[in-house]
Amino acid sequence: MYFPSAGKSNTAQTIACARQTAAERGIRHIVVASNTGDTARQLAGTGAAVVCVTHAQGFVEPGQNEMSDNTRQDLSGVGIRVLTGTHVLSGVERGISNRLGGAYPAEIMAHTLRMFGQGTKVAVEIAVMALDAGLIPHGEPVLSVGGTGRGADTVLLLRPAHADHILDTRVLEVICKPAGL
Structure with a gap:
């Protein structure tokens, strides 16, 4: 489906x-980007294990996280695990390029994925982050839900690889995304 x-x-x-897609194909794991918990909460009760990936601590303001502790507890109460960590496609490299200029491999990869839309970049990134955190199994296809700004507009069926082998990540199918960006 294209939006x-x-x-x-x-x-x-x-x-x-x-x-x-999760119901029809028996997908056991869904990874979703959500900073307020609203998008993640909508995936509760799917029968799949849901992992919510937030922005990194300090993304908006040093030392702060956009998701409140109460929201984290609420999500946990409906079986959704929350991951907050360094963004695999920016992190340290963004800090270096902000200070010294230039472009570095992870940022180039992020910009390349954005050619398919911001949600595509996010969906790949959060799946790798969830795998690296041990919250989804290695080698198993997962659904990953990303978006552009707030909310969601992209679902990929993919088999993520760990960050140190990120080029082995395979996008198996685009379930939905914005068209003609």
């Missing part, structure tokens, strides 16, 4: 695509 534009307005249809 005419990117962004939060596609969230309901994106979640429906993820839920339907």
